[in-house]
Amino acid sequence: MVAELLATPPCAEIHLHIEGTLEPELIFELAARNGIDLPYADLEDLRARYRFTDLQSFLDLYYSNMDVLRTEADFADMTRAYLRRAATAGVRHVEMMMDPQAHLLRGIPLETSVRGVCAVLERSEEEFGISTGLIAAFLRDRPAAEALEVLEELLAMGAPIIAIGLDSAEVGNPPSWFVELYRRAREAGLRTVAHAGEEGPPTYIVEALDLLLVDRIDHGITCLDDPALVERLVRERIPLTICPLSNVRLQAVESLAQHPLPQMLDHGLNISVNSDDPAYFGGYVDDNFRTVQEVFGLSRAQLARLAEDSIEASFASAGRRAELLGEVRAWAAAGPEAA
């Protein structure tokens, strides 16, 4: 008998690039609205390009498609579409990354991108029941001085960001280059995260912890190559934001069956399940939960633990975290396995 799939738990999504939620249909709609000629014949032609060999092959398409985002309304529409879908996926709190520097580099003022996203985030709890936080991610394949300038501009304009992150092409662009950026962010009272160990070596994870003093690591899957680091991550309860479908689509792991998520659970690592760039990688957070449940036969208690870890690793207020942990416990207790 095929095991019945469990529903996905209520959770926090804490590794999500809002620009990675641009679905092909919305790309075409925004291009038409803005009079942009896309280099794709039609939706099918665009979808056919969603085959990646590594992180860079994805980033090339991701940055190119961003070109359709021109006005505050475009950023708002993208954000609203994600929240609407996330609400059906069980997301109760989201900490969303955006790449304001990437938009600035193509001539879109920070005010346009940030205001467009924030106008929708402000109403998210009321409209979708999802509490939110915005993370400004900086591009590690651009000069560190440029990132610092953009951060200063974001601070000067009072952008309502809760944290900074570090993303884009990882290999050859180590965290150690961004010490001053992270020092400044902490001084400004911001929390900190960084992509490390997605494709890069475990030493990048160590640098992010020791030099950038990050609160959590995005991806971090290459930590398994360094047993002493795994021990440290467990001991210090450092959260790792895991994105299973992303790792497979970007060929960071060979197949879902070979994804290290079960080993990470066995080690006692603090891990959450996230979608990263759902429009590009074949699914939202519920699709990621469903996939790991299907492939690894996770129990309801294990799914609940992943959801609890996502909430505990979030930057939501203590009150909100307690409320959401209660929801996960109720979900865990409601299932047939709990009886």
Ligand code: ADE
């Ligand atoms: N930017 C958007 N998605 C990313 C990812 N998975 N890794 C690094 N940078 C990104």
Ligand code: ZN
């Ligand atoms: Zn990411």
